[in-house]
Amino acid sequence: MHLSTTTLIIGAGPFGLGLAAYLQSRRHDYQIVGKPMEFWERHMPEGMLLRSNTNWYIDPDHQWTIDRFLSVHYPSRLPTDPISREQYIGYMNWFRQQADINVTPHYVRQLRQEDQSFKAELANGDTVSAQHVVLATGFQYFAHLPANLLALLPTERYQHTCDAVDMAAYRGQRVLLIGGRQSAFESAALLAEAGARHVHISYRHETPRFEEADWSWVDPIVERMADCPSWFRDLSAEEQEEYRYKLWAEGRLKVEPWLENRIRRSEISLHPVQKSYPLLYRLITQ
Numbered sequence: 001m002h003l004s005t006t007t008l009i010i011g012a013g014p015f016g017l018g019l020a021a022y023l024q025s026r027r028h029d030y031q032i033v034g035k036p037m038e039f040w041e042r043h044m045p046e047g048m049l050l051r052s053n054t055n056w057y058i059d060p061d062h063q064w065t066i067d068r069f070l071s072v073h074y075p076s077r078l079p080t081d082p083i084s085r086e087q088y089i090g091y092m093n094w095f096r097q098q099a100d101i102n103v104t105p106h107y108v109r110q111l112r113q114e115d116q117s118f119k120a121e122l123a124n125g126d127t128v129s130a131q132h133v134v135l136a137t138g139f140q141y142f143a144h145l146p147a148n149l150l151a152l153l154p155t156e157r158y159q160h161t162c163d164a165v166d167m168a169a170y171r172g173q174r175v176l177l178i179g180g181r182q183s184a185f186e187s188a189a190l191l192a193e194a195g196a197r198h199v200h201i202s203y204r205h206e207t208p209r210f211e212e213a214d215w216s217w218v219d220p221i222v223e224r225m226a227d228c229p230s231w232f233r234d235l236s237a238e239e240q241e242e243y244r245y246k247l248w249a250e251g252r253l254k255v256e257p258w259l260e261n262r263i264r265r266s267e268i269s270l271h272p273v274q275k276s277y278p279l280l281y282r283l284i285t286q
């Protein structure tokens, strides 16, 4: 089958679906392809909690909000409770239905430019011609395993956290997590709760603070950028660096306070300020 459209959105995660809703409500012609919420379904562990609060809904028209979804489907949930991965996937599926977004659930196998338009070939053999293409394929393709670290590890004895989602598979095992931010700490809590024998977390920096991230200052900046897209580019290099650092520090120097009690348990050991991998050698050879 061959389809023709003005805008082709490749990727049906939160951002692809949010853009689809925007185009749909303004009656623009578009097609969206990809497996809905696949990254969240397949590459995040069951039981994971989000750092984002309910203000991070995806509807550009502010109609189908996370609060609205939760009040109907989880009426006993407290406003201060973190959102779970399962609730967020439920919200996005509900949002897709409410906004009436029809996703073609196939991967794009190849994308070519032809004269003034693009031609995409889907995994099922269908083709789509489009004047504009939006890539919303997320960051699953950017998972990085440093070569110097891999050289130390026996094959088939390691996983990237993107793939380490079945925590029950680690029951009774000793696990070393390398990295010391939210994802590593939450993985450690989930592993210990799923019955891992012992979990070590090794990281180069000091232990982050267990403190709620404050993103309240970000919204006004986003508004400024929406009003004036060159706002950030027009700042001086020092001002840009200041914002970059502030954003980095908010996300990286703090981990969520609801993790603290789950981390402070005898099956989990923290190893801050590890500049090389002596701990790794010791654990592998034990």
Ligand SMILES: Cc1cc2nc3c(=O)[nH]c(=O)nc-3n(C[C@H](O)[C@H](O)[C@H](O)COP(=O)(O)OP(=O)(O)OC[C@H]3O[C@@H](n4cnc5c(N)ncnc54)[C@H](O)[C@@H]3O)c2cc1C
Pocket (backbone or CB within 6 Å): 010, 011, 012, 013, 014, 015, 016, 017, 033, 034, 035, 036, 037, 038, 039, 040, 044, 049, 050, 051, 052, 056, 106, 107, 108, 109, 136, 137, 138, 139, 140, 183
């Ligand atoms: C452990 C963890 C916790 C996180 N917690 C939060 C959080 O609390 N709050 C938050 O906002 N973000 C969080 N994130 C980040 C989150 O992943 C992104 O915010 C969000 O998923 C980005 O959405 P996206 O639509 O860009 O991409 P994704 O959700 O990655 O979706 C990508 C889509 O592209 C599709 N796709 C890929 N390749 C192709 C192809 N060739 N053809 C067609 N389709 C394709 C996939 O099927 C999928 O539908 C977390 C990430 C991780 C790993």
